[in-house]
Amino acid sequence: MNDLTEERKPPVATTGILGWLRINLFSSWFNSLITLFVLYILIQFVPWILNWTIFAADFKYNFNGEEIINREMCSRVLDPETGGACWAIIYVRFYQFMYGFYPREEVWRVNLSYIMLAVAVVPLLFDKFPLRKHFLKFTYAFPIIAFFLLNGGLGLEPVSTNKWGGLLVTLVLGCTGIALAFPLGIILALGRRSNLPVISMMCTLFIEFIRGVPLITLLFFGMVMLPLFLPEGIDMDGLARVLVAVTLFQSAYMAEVIRGGLQAIPQGQYEAARSIGLSYWQMNMKVVLPQAIRISIPSIVNTSIGLFKDTTLVIIVGLLDLLGIGRGALADTTWLGLAYEVYFFVSLVFFIFTFAMSRYSLYLEKKLKTGINMGAD
Amino acid sequence: MSEDSIISLKNVNKWFGDFHVLKDVDLEVKKKERIVVCGPSGSGKSTMIRCINRLEEHQEGTIVVDGIELTGNLKNIDSVRKEVGMVFQQFNLFPHLSVKENITLAPIWVKKMPKAEAEELAMQQLEIVKIPEQADKYPGQLSGGQQQRVAIARSLAMKPNIMLFDEPTSALDPEMIKEVLDVMIDLAEGGMTMIVVTHEMGFAKTVADRMVFMDEGRIVEQAVPDKFFNNPESDRTKLFLSQILNH
Ligand SMILES: Nc1ncnc2c1ncn2[C@@H]1O[C@H](COP(=O)(O)OP(=O)(O)O)[C@@H](O)[C@H]1O
Ligand SMILES: [Mg+2]
Numbered sequence: 001m002n003d004l005t006e007e008r009k010p011p012v013a014t015t016g017i018l019g020w021l022r023i024n025l026f027s028s029w030f031n032s033l034i035t036l037f038v039l040y041i042l043i044q045f046v047p048w049i050l051n052w053t054i055f056a057a058d059f060k061y062n063f064n065g066e067e068i069i070n071r072e073m074c075s076r077v078l079d080p081e082t083g084g085a086c087w088a089i090i091y092v093r094f095y096q097f098m099y100g101f102y103p104r105e106e107v108w109r110v111n112l113s114y115i116m117l118a119v120a121v122v123p124l125l126f127d128k129f130p131l132r133k134h135f136l137k138f139t140y141a142f143p144i145i146a147f148f149l150l151n152g153g154l155g156l157e158p159v160s161t162n163k164w165g166g167l168l169v170t171l172v173l174g175c176t177g178i179a180l181a182f183p184l185g186i187i188l189a190l191g192r193r194s195n196l197p198v199i200s201m202m203c204t205l206f207i208e209f210i211r212g213v214p215l216i217t218l219l220f221f222g223m224v225m226l227p228l229f230l231p232e233g234i235d236m237d238g239l240a241r242v243l244v245a246v247t248l249f250q251s252a253y254m255a256e257v258i259r260g261g262l263q264a265i266p267q268g269q270y271e272a273a274r275s276i277g278l279s280y281w282q283m284n285m286k287v288v289l290p291q292a293i294r295i296s297i298p299s300i301v302n303t304s305i306g307l308f309k310d311t312t313l314v315i316i317v318g319l320l321d322l323l324g325i326g327r328g329a330l331a332d333t334t335w336l337g338l339a340y341e342v343y344f345f346v347s348l349v350f351f352i353f354t355f356a357m358s359r360y361s362l363y364l365e366k367k368l369k370t371g372i373n374m375g376a377d
Numbered sequence: 378m379s380e381d382s383i384i385s386l387k388n389v390n391k392w393f394g395d396f397h398v399l400k401d402v403d404l405e406v407k408k409k410e411r412i413v414v415c416g417p418s419g420s421g422k423s424t425m426i427r428c429i430n431r432l433e434e435h436q437e438g439t440i441v442v443d444g445i446e447l448t449g450n451l452k453n454i455d456s457v458r459k460e461v462g463m464v465f466q467q468f469n470l471f472p473h474l475s476v477k478e479n480i481t482l483a484p485i486w487v488k489k490m491p492k493a494e495a496e497e498l499a500m501q502q503l504e505i506v507k508i509p510e511q512a513d514k515y516p517g518q519l520s521g522g523q524q525q526r527v528a529i530a531r532s533l534a535m536k537p538n539i540m541l542f543d544e545p546t547s548a549l550d551p552e553m554i555k556e557v558l559d560v561m562i563d564l565a566e567g568g569m570t571m572i573v574v575t576h577e578m579g580f581a582k583t584v585a586d587r588m589v590f591m592d593e594g595r596i597v598e599q600a601v602p603d604k605f606f607n608n609p610e611s612d613r614t615k616l617f618l619s620q621i622l623n624h
Contacts, residue, residue, distance in 0.1 A: 268465060
């Protein structure tokens with residue numbers, strides 16, 4: 001055998017588990033120190049949290065096997081030394097967490113909306129989804145269907161929005177805000193870059209004003225001042241007023257994110273589009289925006305996550321979103337002192353949604369990086 | 378403006394801010410005529426041909442293309458752009474669209490052509506530029522020469538009467554220049570009216586009916602290739618030719 005061409009295996013120390021450990025965790029004395037420190041924290045913390053949230057926790061029954069109906073029956077109240085979380089409060093209030101005070105005999109409408117939301121959103125997110133074109137038709141129709149389903153009308157019993165609450169309000173605010181802010185943001189971004197000074201100035205003013213003001217201020221504006229602008233006799237629903245505020249807020253941020261994407265599109269793309277005869281709108285819809293939006297997807301998702309969490313601020317103007325329902329539960333004297341459980345649960349629900357969004361954004365980033373579509377240019 | 382003139386620039390002046398880019402430019406182009414424009418970098422060649430399809434606005438003088446005068450009138454601009462195709466130095470293909478979609482975009486949206494018909498048209502144009510097998514690829518997967526040929530096909534799909542080329546081969550590696558020039562020669566032989574900004578003097582000698590030399594915003598000299606290359610009048614032309622032919 002020829003020694004020169006013989007393939008040698010890499011040194012043992014750089015492959016396998018040991019190699020991995022060495023490269024990733026113990027590559028220098030400083031890294032080793034950090035690794036040991038993190039390990040120590042994990043060993044201290046993980047078993048404790050698992051124990052508290054699961055092994056020592058009460059779900060429906062306490063350690064005596066009794067169904068828990070008030071705080072005095074929770075294991076951790078009976079025996080603070082050994083008892084874990086008392087999830088009974090979540091069980092008892094689960095309906096409120098999911099639907100607020102939506103009438104029970106009508107709740108199928110909310111459930112149906114939740115299911116349809118999933119059917120509407122998933123094909124939107126994945127471009128390889130089978131029969132995507134047809135599903136997307138449903139996606140566009142969904143807001144109208146959901147509006148009548150939740151709100152009533154067309155033969156359905158009307159359910160006033162002040163009965164809505166919990167996850168329902170959180171999702172309505174988050175989804176509507178994001179969905180409406182997207183087209184509005186595009187128009188604002190295009191407007192800000194317009195050659196017509198009046199349009200560009202108006203869009204810039206609007207964007208900068210909204211971005212310069214805290215969301216809470218806008219919420220108060222929606223609640224207190226918006227009715228003053230409406231013609232007399234027209235009473236706008238409280239949730240709708242908050243939605244206006246949330247949408248305006250989000251569209252300003254969306255506009256800036258999309259403007260960033262627009263700035264990355266080379267001048268040559270505009271010139272080529274113009275030279276083959278496309279109009280201003282055709283050029284934007286077919287050539288410029290598809291590329292600009294693709295570039296800005298990570299930031300779009302990022303601001304959307306921000307909005308989703310910021311919807312909790314509506315508690316200030318009296319809407320009971322998920323967090324609001326949680327705080328209501330805490331004020332109930334039968335369940336006093338179970339704040340950990342409530343905040344843990346509310347955080348978990350928010351985390352599930354925002355984590356999904358952030359994973360989706362990562363997935364897209366990877367796909368766009370390895371994807372052939374954007375090619376060399 | 379003479380009878381069979383299809384492009385006519387009269388006394389055209391243009392400024393970028395205070396900078397006078399085009400100075401009293403006069404140019405008449407007849408139907409089916411092939412013009413090659415050359416001159417030092419920064420002399421205003423691109424600006425001049427970009428004024429012809431209104432990618433740039435001129436401030437003084439008149440430009441008439443195929444009987445349409447270029448003014449602020451948006452309708453006129455749209456109709457002129459339908460008549461005039463343009464090929465850029467940097468290709469400017471749409472990277473998010475496949476080759477076929479790049480070509481069908483304008484026929485479908487500007488001419489409202491049915492999709493199937495537009496696709497057939499796209500395939501015909503790709504045959505003309507000799508890369509029908511690349512129809513479903515994306516621009517990023519093609520070589521520079523192939524991309525430029527797609528760009529030519531994209532322009533041709535709008536059935537323009539006039540084609541403008543702005544240094545179509547200067548961004549290409551040497552081995553790809555010929556494939557693009559060959560396509561352009563075919564076009565010229567097919568009777569297309571062409572204005573080509575290029576420094577490919579071999580191409581100019583074979584194809585051009587007339588050479589136009591620009592320097593510092595002016596058209597310094599216009600002549601048939603034979604006279605232009607062998608017996609130029611202006612000293613500046615001589616200097617330019619000696620630089621470009623001897624390097
Ligand atoms: N959009 C613009 N704004 C300001 N100056 C410009 C612009 N485009 C071109 N110029 C200037 O005008 C001159 C002519 O440019 P150009 O027509 O591109 O020359 P050429 O194509 O002959 O190299 C150059 O000096 C260039 O810097
Ligand atoms: Mg140029």
